[in-house]
Amino acid sequence: MSRHHILVTGGAGFIGSHLVDRLLHEGHRVVVIDNGSTGSLENLAGVRDDPRLEVIHTRVSQCPRLDTLVREASFVFHLAAAVGVELVVQSPVGTIHNNLAESEVILRAAAEARTPVLFTSTSEVYGKSQREVFTENDDLIIGPPHLGRWSYACSKLMDEFLAMAYAKEHGLEVTIVRLFNTVGPRQTGRYGMVLPRFIEAARSHRPVRVYGSGQQTRCFCLVHDTVEALVRLMRLPAARGEVFNVGNDEEVSIHHLAERVILELQSSSSIELVPYEKAYVPGFEDMLRRRPSVAKLERATGFRPRTTLSEIIRWTAGLPTAKA
Numbered sequence: 001m002s003r004h005h006i007l008v009t010g011g012a013g014f015i016g017s018h019l020v021d022r023l024l025h026e027g028h029r030v031v032v033i034d035n036g037s038t039g040s041l042e043n044l045a046g047v048r049d050d051p052r053l054e055v056i057h058t059r060v061s062q063c064p065r066l067d068t069l070v071r072e073a074s075f076v077f078h079l080a081a082a083v084g085v086e087l088v089v090q091s092p093v094g095t096i097h098n099n100l101a102e103s104e105v106i107l108r109a110a111a112e113a114r115t116p117v118l119f120t121s122t123s124e125v126y127g128k129s130q131r132e133v134f135t136e137n138d139d140l141i142i143g144p145p146h147l148g149r150w151s152y153a154c155s156k157l158m159d160e161f162l163a164m165a166y167a168k169e170h171g172l173e174v175t176i177v178r179l180f181n182t183v184g185p186r187q188t189g190r191y192g193m194v195l196p197r198f199i200e201a202a203r204s205h206r207p208v209r210v211y212g213s214g215q216q217t218r219c220f221c222l223v224h225d226t227v228e229a230l231v232r233l234m235r236l237p238a239a240r241g242e243v244f245n246v247g248n249d250e251e252v253s254i255h256h257l258a259e260r261v262i263l264e265l266q267s268s269s270s271i272e273l274v275p276y277e278k279a280y281v282p283g284f285e286d287m288l289r290r291r292p293s294v295a296k297l298e299r300a301t302g303f304r305p306r307t308t309l310s311e312i313i314r315w316t317a318g319l320p321t322a323k324a
């Protein structure tokens, strides 16, 4: 059997499209499956005419050639998912269904075809854990089911369990990656992603709306660093059966992020604090901090994301950067 391409589900999305760029740049043939629900073919505009790229516009589970495409792939990146807290709060049924059913189809096909898979999970699975730094073997503390936001974490976590179960029972070679906040060009603010939202507001000199007190901290990772980690993990047979945090571990408060965006864009915007219940729904729970340990990633791959916040904001806003 010849395995002649890499399959990327969700390849027209924000992270997926950067991954596709990188794989094509390295000389791979790439097949993308994407239904365009949150992604867009525009994200692949720069590579659309590359003869080594095939894009199939469909839900993963409805792709008629799925089994063949997985069988003929040397590797599968499974990124397709319902993403973003706002989307998840608005559409919990769609989120749960999308994240469970579509992943199951890919994992089953990959197990049957003996094709290795990398599954993108999320830092959300750490839930309400109060730890200063999250490591891969930590216990996970998820909120109750009447709070819709937890459905995203739970559905992704169930995918992790399912992936591990396929590994154990059917020999699936799977690497699980927990992505922390990933940012960069092409990310849309439509579904509540914080940095593009701030940049849009600052660019048009409207108030930058910070949810909650703004004292909650996050770590932001430039998508190019994320892709570097994903590609290195693909090449690493020792990563199969393992879970890796992927993110930048430089912590920044959301208020400070807003200030830095305003500064970098030389904007006259003010900062407006918006209570969570107005931004989302009553009872919305947010985490005070979410910082990854990337020691395991660095030990395994020799790489850890290090792009500075200022460079990250400039890349995302399309401003000149040192590396560009």
Ligand SMILES: NC(=O)c1ccc[n+]([C@@H]2O[C@H](COP(=O)([O-])OP(=O)(O)OC[C@H]3O[C@@H](n4cnc5c(N)ncnc54)[C@H](O)[C@@H]3O)[C@@H](O)[C@H]2O)c1
Residues within 6 Å of the ligand: 009, 010, 011, 012, 013, 014, 015, 016, 033, 034, 035, 036, 037, 038, 039, 040, 058, 059, 060, 061, 078, 079, 080, 081, 082, 083, 098, 102, 120, 121, 122, 123, 178, 179, 180, 181, 182, 183
């Ligand atoms: N961006 C982040 O900060 C972040 C953080 C943690 C985890 N992740 C994970 O990374 C992956 C990619 O996220 P992203 O930020 O690029 O989001 P995105 O919304 O841009 O990408 C998801 C892509 O999947 C497609 N899609 C969704 N459901 C599909 C289905 N059933 N069949 C085919 N295509 C489908 C969408 O159209 C979109 O192009 C997701 O699995 C997400 O859970 C992202």
